[in-house]
Amino acid sequence: MPIAHLSSPRLWPILALAALAIGGCDRQSPAGEQPAGKEKSAEKAGADVPLSGTLDISQRGKAAPDVTFKDPDGKTTSLAAFKGKPVLVNLWATWCGPCVVEMPTLDALAAREKDRLVVLTVSQDMQNLDMIKPFFADKGFKNIQAFTDEENNLGFSYMTGVMPTTVLYDAQGKEVWRMIGGMDWNGPRASALMEETLASKG
Numbered sequence: 001m002p003i004a005h006l007s008s009p010r011l012w013p014i015l016a017l018a019a020l021a022i023g024g025c026d027r028q029s030p031a032g033e034q035p036a037g038k039e040k041s042a043e044k045a046g047a048d049v050p051l052s053g054t055l056d057i058s059q060r061g062k063a064a065p066d067v068t069f070k071d072p073d074g075k076t077t078s079l080a081a082f083k084g085k086p087v088l089v090n091l092w093a094t095w096c097g098p099c100v101v102e103m104p105t106l107d108a109l110a111a112r113e114k115d116r117l118v119v120l121t122v123s124q125d126m127q128n129l130d131m132i133k134p135f136f137a138d139k140g141f142k143n144i145q146a147f148t149d150e151e152n153n154l155g156f157s158y159m160t161g162v163m164p165t166t167v168l169y170d171a172q173g174k175e176v177w178r179m180i181g182g183m184d185w186n187g188p189r190a191s192a193l194m195e196e197t198l199a200s201k202g
Contacts, residue, residue: 053181
């Protein structure tokens with residue numbers, strides 16, 4: 001079932017406008033209908049989009065969804081496997097300009113906070129799976145890995161209608177907040193938003 005069925009068709013225009021307003025990509029179009037591929041065009045499209053997403057705390061305290069996705073080796077995993085340390089889950093796609101633009105900042109965040117935080121970049125590509133690992137290799141990312149969710153299990157669970165969507169969980173797997181739209185994850189705003197969770201021992 002494609003992402004296009006996440007919401008009622010009556011809401012699509014509203015979600016599309018919201019996506020543009022916060023610097024995100026409209027998730028309502030299936031990945032296969034996005035420009036075929038070329039992460040260069042996605043990067044160009046997102047280059048002028050300010051990385052300043054919208055903070056949403058409405059789901060604070062909610063348990064991480066019990067759904068599966070694939071690790072970089074193609075093995076099935078879930079968010080439960082990462083309990084014990086705060087986890088930042090980033091939903092992205094190769095065709096999403098703001099997603100591509102914010103990726104280097106996620107890699108920098110993962111390096112800086114490697115002792116306190118797990119950063120999971122989970123692709124929602126449905127048809128461009130063969131582009132994901134080459135994309136990572138081309139960008140030279142050293143601290144984030146290519147997780148995949150071709151069935152969009154996480155996307156259906158979060159139901160934001162926009163990518164990137166990034167969700168912070170505490171060490172017990174409870175949601176702290178979600179960021180809807182692009183973000184500079186290596187900047188002071190992100191650091192301030194995460195510090196209380198990362199500093200917590202419980």
